[in-house]
Amino acid sequence: xxxxxxxxxxxxxxxxxxxxxxxxxxxxxxxxxxxxxxxxxxxxxxxxxxxxxxxxxxxxxxxxxxxxxxxxxxxxxxxxxxxxxxxxxxxxxxxxxxxxxxxxxxxxxxxxxxxxxxxxxxxxxxxxxxxxxxxxxxxxxxxxxxxxxxxxxxxxxxxxxxxxxxxxxxxxxxxxxxxxxxxxxxxxxxxxxxxxxxxxxxxxxxxxxxxxxxx
Amino acid sequence: xxxxxxxxxxxxxxxxxxxxxxxxxxxxxxxxxxxxxxxxxxxxxxxxxxxxxxxxxxxxxxxxxxxxxxxxxxxxxxxxxxxxxxxxxxxxxxxxxxxxxxxxxxxxxxxxxxxxxxxxxxxxxxxxxxxxxxxxxxxxxxxxxxxxxxxxxxxxxxxxxxxxxxxxxxxxxxxxxxxxxxxxxxxxxxxxxxxxxxxxxxxxxxxxxxxxxxxxxxxxxxxxxxxxxxxxxxxxxxxxxxxxxxxxxxxxxxxxxxxxxxxxxxxxxxxxxxxxxxxxxxxxxxxxxxxxxxxxxxxxxx
Amino acid sequence: xxxxxxxxxxxxxxxxxxxxxxxxxxxxxxxxxxxxxxxxxxxxxxxxxxxxxxxxxxxxxxxxxxxxxxxxxxxxxxxxxxxxxxxxxxxxxxxxxxxxxxxxxxxxxxxxxxxxxxxxxxxxxxxxxxxxxxxxxxxxxxxxxxxxxxxxxxxxxxxxxxxxxxxxxxxxxxxxxxxxxxxxxxxxxxxxxxxxxxxxxxxxxxxxxxxxxxxxxxxxxxxxxxxxxxxxxxxxxxxxxxxxxxxxxxxxxxxxxxxxxxxxxxxxxxxxxxxxxxxxxxx
Numbered sequence: 001x002x003x004x005x006x007x008x009x010x011x012x013x014x015x016x017x018x019x020x021x022x023x024x025x026x027x028x029x030x031x032x033x034x035x036x037x038x039x040x041x042x043x044x045x046x047x048x049x050x051x052x053x054x055x056x057x058x059x060x061x062x063x064x065x066x067x068x069x070x071x072x073x074x075x076x077x078x079x080x081x082x083x084x085x086x087x088x089x090x091x092x093x094x095x096x097x098x099x100x101x102x103x104x105x106x107x108x109x110x111x112x113x114x115x116x117x118x119x120x121x122x123x124x125x126x127x128x129x130x131x132x133x134x135x136x137x138x139x140x141x142x143x144x145x146x147x148x149x150x151x152x153x154x155x156x157x158x159x160x161x162x163x164x165x166x167x168x169x170x171x172x173x174x175x176x177x178x179x180x181x182x183x184x185x186x187x188x189x190x191x192x193x194x195x196x197x198x199x200x201x202x203x204x205x206x207x208x209x210x211x212x213x214x215x
Numbered sequence: 216x217x218x219x220x221x222x223x224x225x226x227x228x229x230x231x232x233x234x235x236x237x238x239x240x241x242x243x244x245x246x247x248x249x250x251x252x253x254x255x256x257x258x259x260x261x262x263x264x265x266x267x268x269x270x271x272x273x274x275x276x277x278x279x280x281x282x283x284x285x286x287x288x289x290x291x292x293x294x295x296x297x298x299x300x301x302x303x304x305x306x307x308x309x310x311x312x313x314x315x316x317x318x319x320x321x322x323x324x325x326x327x328x329x330x331x332x333x334x335x336x337x338x339x340x341x342x343x344x345x346x347x348x349x350x351x352x353x354x355x356x357x358x359x360x361x362x363x364x365x366x367x368x369x370x371x372x373x374x375x376x377x378x379x380x381x382x383x384x385x386x387x388x389x390x391x392x393x394x395x396x397x398x399x400x401x402x403x404x405x406x407x408x409x410x411x412x413x414x415x416x417x418x419x420x421x422x423x424x425x426x427x428x429x430x431x432x433x434x435x436x437x438x439x440x441x442x443x444x445x446x447x448x449x450x451x452x453x454x455x456x457x458x459x460x461x462x463x464x465x466x467x468x469x470x471x472x473x474x475x476x477x478x479x480x481x482x483x484x485x486x487x488x489x490x491x492x493x494x495x496x497x498x499x500x501x502x503x504x505x506x507x508x509x510x511x512x513x514x515x516x517x
Numbered sequence: 518x519x520x521x522x523x524x525x526x527x528x529x530x531x532x533x534x535x536x537x538x539x540x541x542x543x544x545x546x547x548x549x550x551x552x553x554x555x556x557x558x559x560x561x562x563x564x565x566x567x568x569x570x571x572x573x574x575x576x577x578x579x580x581x582x583x584x585x586x587x588x589x590x591x592x593x594x595x596x597x598x599x600x601x602x603x604x605x606x607x608x609x610x611x612x613x614x615x616x617x618x619x620x621x622x623x624x625x626x627x628x629x630x631x632x633x634x635x636x637x638x639x640x641x642x643x644x645x646x647x648x649x650x651x652x653x654x655x656x657x658x659x660x661x662x663x664x665x666x667x668x669x670x671x672x673x674x675x676x677x678x679x680x681x682x683x684x685x686x687x688x689x690x691x692x693x694x695x696x697x698x699x700x701x702x703x704x705x706x707x708x709x710x711x712x713x714x715x716x717x718x719x720x721x722x723x724x725x726x727x728x729x730x731x732x733x734x735x736x737x738x739x740x741x742x743x744x745x746x747x748x749x750x751x752x753x754x755x756x757x758x759x760x761x762x763x764x765x766x767x768x769x770x771x772x773x774x775x776x777x778x779x780x781x782x783x784x785x786x787x788x789x790x791x792x793x794x795x796x797x798x799x800x
Contacts, residue, residue: 172400197648
């Protein structure tokens with residue numbers, strides 16, 4: 001295990017990038033997910049359709065191919081991004097629909113009567129959604145949202161194939177330089193992921209229980 | 216009805232895979248290179264050892280008796296190990312692996328190839344998932360602590376590739392602090408950071424580096440000269456290699472640690488091929504299509 | 518993956534799944550709303566078409582749609598390789614999917630067990646499985662248990678996705694009205710029988726969208742099998758592009774890959790939904 005403590009700076013560098021990608025992507029993709037979810041329940045057919053098509057295409061495509069699009073196709077369309085920015089774009093494009101689906105299932109969990117009540121006291125679409133449906137949906141939506149964030153944590157590793165130094169890159173470099181301790185190196189990588197994901201999972205669990213009590 | 220036909224299709228595909236051995240790579244397949252009228256086994260026309268005998272209990276005896284060998288190699292390395300159509304890779308590494316097999320009396324079709332990437336080479340050998348690794352595998356001391364190396368069978372050297380019209384970069388010394396693309400986990404990537412303080416832009420296959428280089432998002436890419444030559448050759452006039460190779464990368468054949476008899480056997484096979492012209496013939500038939508055939512390296516029997 | 522469903526049952530009947538005409542969220546559109554909605558639709562369509570058209574034109578003007586960049590797909594051997602790799606992907610996903618659902622059921626039961634000596638260790642194992650990158654899980658299994666690459670890929674996928682599906686099923690069970698369980702016990706079924714015969718089918722139905730989505734994730738994750746040397750669809754595609762020259766063929770291989778994955782995943786989702794509908798109807 002000496003290889004882990006001896007190379008802590010490199011691990012931390014990769015860990016830092018992974019955390020950075022995770023945070024920025026969440027901050028951008030989550031609001032985008034809300035917008036997409038809103039589009040999917042909107043009265044305007046074309047918004048519904050385009051949001052649905054976007055969701056289906058992105059959710060059914062491997063992330064590697066989304067990265068490929070960002071790294072090799074976008075430049076051909078005249079958009080040249082910094083490597084980190086590009087990674088955030090790819091991760092955001094891919095993650096937003098998952099957020100949207102989590103939110104949508106949360107909206108589905110709000111009893112229809114709630115919306116009917118809101119409508120019957122004269123609230124419009126925006127008011128009904130913003131004031132009545134979403135506040136209730138958010139509670140049951142947190143656990144699945146956290147699950148998306150956990151998946152995103154691990155998905156940042158794909159960026160290491162596309163010019164960004166992540167935790168997995170650190171693992172690859174150390175595994176190659178320390179051919180005698182490959183397994184230890186990889187255990188180190190796993191530990192750093194688990195440092196992020198387990199607290200997130202515990203939080204989701206705790207939150208779920210809290211909500212269950214207040215209902 | 217539609218559902219039924221779709222299910223049938225899926226079942227058919229699954230069956231196909233089951234028949235072809237779960238699709239694991241390297242289950243025997245057709246040779247990809249053309250086989251001329253000349254005698255010899257497989258795409259590299261190697262002479263098979265007929266009923267060779269080895270010391271009882273040795274790895275050679277085990278492999279010869281089993282009549283098959285598992286070889287780990289690269290599938291994405293032009294000239295050395297590249298997977299063509301079918302299940303069989305081609306290149307100089309593959310030829311060298313086949314040479315070893317042929318001296319055990321194992322025909323090409325009985326070689327089980329599997330893909331090795333930088334993270335799994337040593338573990339594959341340590342855990343007996345493959346018998347030998349021939350995968351542009353640089354011999355170094357850390358690796359020697361967990362696996363043994365026969366060879367080297369080739370001497371590469373690290374070099375730098377830039378755009379053809381680049382006048383500022385003349386060698387690795389000019390790369391300090393500049394973004395340079397290479398494959399994470401490869402020896403050249405480690406070198407360029409450690410020795411020349413370049414800013415590594417990491418990826419997972421070398422060909423990924425070409426677009427950022429064209430777009431000037433990186434100033435150079437670096438790896439072994441032989442691989443870079445392949446890119447220069449494929450993209451006429453776009454790129455050039457600057458300066459002389461600045462490291463020595465002896466490619467060795469990896470095998471289980473301390474299997475001294477097996478290592479000695481492979482070294483003998485290599486040595487003979489150096490002198491009888493087989494090595495040069497194999498090189499000419501693979502990497503030699505782009506590179507000049509060099510002199511064979513000197514074996515290090517440590 | 519906890520998700521509360523309405524007491525009325527399926528997610529697919531909820532607020533966010535209604536079509537324009539039937540939604541309780543807004544009135545049936547009048548003449549003016551209809552006109553405005555149509556106008557917005559035209560604008561959206563124009564923007565989408567514009568972006569797609571511009572992209573296609575720009576890519577085309579760089580020769581990316583030229584025949585010489587696509588000629589490898591005239592070779593039946595290339596398609597044979599792709600189909601075989603697709604077969605590996607589907608086979609691994611089919612076995613792992615079945616396994617993951619079974620494991621998910623077991624985990625859900627254990628997580629709801631009365632004894633904390635079962636509950637707590639299950640939770641720990643579940644958190645670890647959920648948090649580990651599948652890529653590393655595959656490599657660990659291969660090395661520690663010395664199984665072949667295909668088995669290590671399948672087992673890793675079963676463990677990870679079983680954990681996710683288990684959580685989904687558990688929250689589906691928790692969300693069921695209490696009366697369901699009470700009714701089961703009242704007619705003399707044992708606790709386990711009630712779970713298996715009364716509660717599981719309902720939880721399964723309610724959580725179906727999540728489970729299907731997870732099966733698609735599982736199918737896509739087979740592509741991580743390259744770390745143990747399993748040759749599946751995505752890796753094969755990338756190697757084909759390397760073999761024939763990534764400079765020329767990377768783009769066309771990319772488009773073919775996207776098309777194949779979309780076709781396969783949408784088909785899988787469709788089949789799963791159809792099967793589920795039939796099962797429901799039969800009940």
